[in-house]
Amino acid sequence: MAITHATGYAIADPKDYLNFKLTKYELEPLEDDRVTVAVEVCGVCGSDHHTISGGWGPFATKFVVTGHEVVGKVVEVGSKVTQFKVGQRVGVGAQVGSCHECKACKSGLENYCVQPVHGYNTLWYDGAEHQGGYSTHVRAQELFVFPIPEKLKSVEVASMLCGGITVFSPLVRNGIGAGKKVGVVGLGGLGHYAVLFGAALGAEVTVFSRSDAKKADALAMGAKRFVATTPGFEKDLKRDLDLIIVTASSAQLPLDELLSTLDIEKKLVFVGMPETGLSNVRSQTLSDNAVSIASSHLGNRSEMLRMLDLAAEKDVKPWITVMPMKDAAKAIKAVEDNSVRYRSVLTQDIEA
Amino acid sequence: MAITHATGYAIADPKDYLNFKLTKYELEPLEDDRVTVAVEVCGVCGSDHHTISGGWGPFATKFVVTGHEVVGKVVEVGSKVTQFKVGQRVGVGAQVGSCHECKACKSGLENYCVQPVHGYNTLWYDGAEHQGGYSTHVRAQELFVFPIPEKLKSVEVASMLCGGITVFSPLVRNGIGAGKKVGVVGLGGLGHYAVLFGAALGAEVTVFSRSDAKKADALAMGAKRFVATTPGFEKDLKRDLDLIIVTASSAQLPLDELLSTLDIEKKLVFVGMPETGLSNVRSQTLSDNAVSIASSHLGNRSEMLRMLDLAAEKDVKPWITVMPMKDAAKAIKAVEDNSVRYRSVLTQDIEA
Structure with a gap:
């Protein structure tokens, strides 16, 4: 059965940016080139704090579900998706879409697309809202979905996808x-x-x-x-x-x-x-x-794949603190207090 | 007869930076690798104003004779100079010496030498003062002396040497x-x-x-x-x-x-x-x-030679105002007033 909605920990007001409320919302359309990922873990990034506290400006979406360091399972693929299959473990980072038409996109620098669709607090080209990974599901263009080398643990790879x-x-x-x-x-x-x-x-x-x-x-x-x-x-x-x-x-x-x-x-x-x-x-x-x-801003697909391969090859282990997703406020507070040693990762705890 | 002294238009006090006084002074030693140039023309650079007005800090020498866009004739060469002969027309720019030993010098980027000797307001490695081109003579290491393509006029090439x-x-x-x-x-x-x-x-x-x-x-x-x-x-x-x-x-x-x-x-x-x-x-x-x-800071020797060749080949003509050297104060004032269109060049008027 097609997936139409996700449930996530949302912030409605930048003045109340630690008050995450479990919220059900409609996902953007699947589209031919998009993949739906069921979130297993999601890293906590400094951007999450900047965004929900309003430090980078007002919200672009009705509310904001942050999280752009997602590892999870593919649960749906659009009709033209070629690289992914349902059940496969994948990552999604801080960009989920690009225009495919600008000079940057055409030269393989999609991270410098003139109209990027970010990991959250962002709109697709048709105006649909995109929410992030402190949630049950995210959708992304296939170009921004990455296979994860088997050797890497999900909690360890999550924060690599942006950090x-x-x-x-x-x-x-x-x-x-x-x-x-x-x-x-x-x-x-x-x-x-x-x-x-x-x-x-x-x-x-x-x-x-x-x-x-x-x-x-x-x-x-x-x-x-x-x-x-x-x-x-x-x-x-x-x-x-x-x-x-x-x-x-x-x-x-x-x-x-x-x-x-x-x-x-x-x-x-x-x-x-x-x-x-x-x-x-x-x-x-x-x-x-x-x-x-x-x-510099993120990296392109080939750099992401190279990084993941290197992490597997050289056994790169990030220093992380793992906690359930309901503790998102605690994780954000630790970012604000500069007390994270050195990255927090949230594990899924929302009943689908 | 060996040349021991030069006469130049000198500023003694940054508080009185338009008061050029004709001053005779001892030149630094010739040394094996140095060339003495009799100044024919000298460009006026924004650096001249910054330096004599104290904008870049106190004087490093007893007084300052500015001018680091010199065209003139070789009148003496050190015993190990190989590229120049007495009588040859040459240019000297905003650097007259480098250490030849640092990583920059060894990689052909002598303009980024860690101990550069500038065109004026500067000391040689032995502490000798170097003065610039609002004068009868300047001395420079052979590396910082440039042959001038015959086609280029001295008044036109002078300000290319720094500007x-x-x-x-x-x-x-x-x-x-x-x-x-x-x-x-x-x-x-x-x-x-x-x-x-x-x-x-x-x-x-x-x-x-x-x-x-x-x-x-x-x-x-x-x-x-x-x-x-x-x-x-x-x-x-x-x-x-x-x-x-x-x-x-x-x-x-x-x-x-x-x-x-x-x-x-x-x-x-x-x-x-x-x-x-x-x-x-x-x-x-x-x-x-x-x-x-x-x-960026100046250029290296190969870039200077390439620039002079291009200027000759493409007939590059700077927009300049030419005046006698005794009008140095007028030229400096025009720099200060931002009224130069677009570069001033001083011609020799000091009796040797």
């Missing part, structure tokens, strides 16, 4: 691998994935953090160096690094000093999404070594 | 040529060279300026499009450009809007050197199309 790919894409697009040195600024959910995947790619990883509090964790994750960003920290690192991934909020970053640790013509890539703008940068700092400040 | 190379290097390092589109923000001395060289390289050039005042000039220089940056200017240009060169001061730049006109993973390169930091940028703007904000 992981967000750092994996800039790592591989900037040539990080054996013999390269990458700096990771901030050791939260994204930072911990940058260390794990940087090390899995064979690079030497240096973690920059405000204090020594997370040093043992960083080294245990595979970092070779840990640098507390106290005054003068950059002195011995001049032009040392091939890439810096900034996962911290920018407000208090020693950006000039960090930029000086990059080799000539290398990049500092922001992957966090602070609600405020970047702090000031001296153009002289940029010109001293011709470095760039950049950002 | 020209500053934009030429990021143009060619970012793949600008036939079939590419480059945006140039601001039409001053640097901007006018970005248009001239962008067009000479075969690219389609779009000039962004605050008003339509310089539209006719921009088109006459070879720009295909002129865009006044009034609200909404970016709407029709989404992801249109392959590179943006910003030659304007950053304080009032519509940076978010400009970044949206870049195609995916392209760069906006600052080549002006504002005395204040860059203004705020939303990281979301950077991530929408994965663009970078970068800067």
